[in-house]
Amino acid sequence: MIFVGIIGTHYPFYKAIILMLEFIVIIEVVKMISEFIKKKRLRMRYVIDVFIIFLTRDVIILTTHPNKDHKEILFLLLVIFVFFLFRILSVQFSPAHSKRKKAQTKF
Numbered sequence: 060m061i062f063v064g065i066i067g068t069h070y071p072f073y074k075a076i077i078l079m080l081e082f083i084v085i086i087e088v089v090k091m092i093s094e095f096i097k098k099k100r101l102r103m104r105y106v107i108d109v110f111i112i113f114l115t116r117d118v119i120i121l122t123t124h125p126n127k128d129h130k131e132i133l134f135l136l137l138v139i140f141v142f143f144l145f146r147i148l149s150v151q152f153s154p155a156h157s158k159r160k161k162a163q164t165k166f
Contacts, residue, residue, distance in 0.1 A: 073119060103153075115139065
């Protein structure tokens with residue numbers, strides 16, 4: 060529905076993508092806040108997801124800019140890659156994952 064609204068306003072395609080990524084960032088932040096309110100803890104995975112989506116949005120903005128700075132784009136892509144590594148590590152070494160491993164080794 061949001062996509063139809065963006066297309067209906069005749070935004071350029073890159074602007075529509077940027078607006079959708081901003082919407083996804085807002086959804087992730089709301090999900091992070093609601094889980095913090097319910098469970099009184101914050102998952103590292105959600106925080107990293109927000110950063111990855113926000114940096115992807117910045118990369119798209121920079122690549123569509125007429126005066127592109129290729130070094131800045133490459134730097135942001137490197138930072139996104141590092142955040143992906145952090146996300147993999149945060150899932151791999153999460154407390155829930157280690158509890159499952161302990162439960163499997165007992166049997």
